[in-house]
Amino acid sequence: MxxxxxxxxxxxxxxxxxxxxxxxxxxxxxxxxxxxxxxxxxxxxxxxxxxxxxxxxxxxxxxxxxxxPLLLTSDNDDIYLPGIADVQNAEDLAASESIIQMQIPYTATLELFDRLTIMELTPYITERLGKGQFACEFHSIEKFLGSLISLQADFRVIEPEWLRERLIASAERILKNQKD
Missing domain, CATH: 1.10.10.10 (Winged helix-like DNA-binding domain superfamily/Winged helix DNA-binding domain)
Incomplete structure (x- = not known):
């Protein structure tokens, strides 16, 4: 990072x-x-x-x-700055905003029921919020959902609602595709 x-x-x-x-x-x-x-x-x-x-x-x-500030930069970010600085019209602005958005992590609150699951999700966990509840951050929705689906334990997405709905839709699609 x-x-x-x-x-x-x-x-x-x-x-x-x-x-x-x-x-x-x-x-x-x-x-x-x-x-x-x-x-x-x-x-x-x-x-x-x-x-x-x-x-x-x-x-x-x-x-x-x-x-x-809206955008922080460092020596490592020099390759992105020329593209962001050349914003000329609404399309360029939308593209620039998506570049900035990719750098801001998504957040979620999960309820985890066992220590092994907590260890498996350590790369995403940022803090413990209470009994069994953990704050998580991730940059790739697909990668995070894949990690959740591959867990061999129970868990619950507390928030955000859109993430819970997307997880449910993925699980339903997987189940539907496994029917004979």
């Missing part, structure tokens, strides 16, 4: 008052704690985010409302 994705993840956790810290950021994105701290410093110093550390909760929080 690039720095843009990590900053967006961090921002979302700060807005939700989840008190993220460098260790959790490093674990989530498989980066060093030092790189995670640089991401937090970038958000605070370069982007002017009003971030403070709460020692009791061992994490950061926003001291006042803050919004990220």
């Amino acid at each position: 690039n720095a843009n994705t990590r900053i967006q993840w961090l921002h979302k956790r700060l807005i939700n008052k989840s008190y993220p810290n460098a260790r959790r950021l490093a674990e989530r994105f498989h980066i060093s704690p030092r790189q995670a701290q640089r991401d937090i410093d970038f958000l605070k110093k370069k982007m002017g985010a009003p971030i403070e550390y709460d020692a009791a909760r061992r994490g950061f929080y926003y001291t006042e409302p803050f919004q990220l």
Whole structure:
């Protein structure tokens, strides 16, 4: 994942008052704690985010409302910028918006009933929300649905409704195609 994705993840956790810290950021994105701290410093110093550390909760929080710019860029994003900067008409704008949208992850809340399922979905799980409930993020709907369908355990999609409906439609199609 690039720095843009990590900053967006961090921002979302700060807005939700989840008190993220460098260790959790490093674990989530498989980066060093030092790189995670640089991401937090970038958000605070370069982007002017009003971030403070709460020692009791061992994490950061926003001291006042803050919004990220529409598009964050990093050295790795140079290949996308010329195409986005050349927006000339409504068709180009729609295409550019889809490029930006692809970088923003989808979110879902799942209810998982056993530890093995939790381990299998670890790449998607961002936080534990309560008893058996987990927040997940994913960039590819098809890949995430495939992961859910391939689970050998019970689970429930709590939200969003559109994802639950799509999962049900996929399961119904699979069952229909297996009839003699």
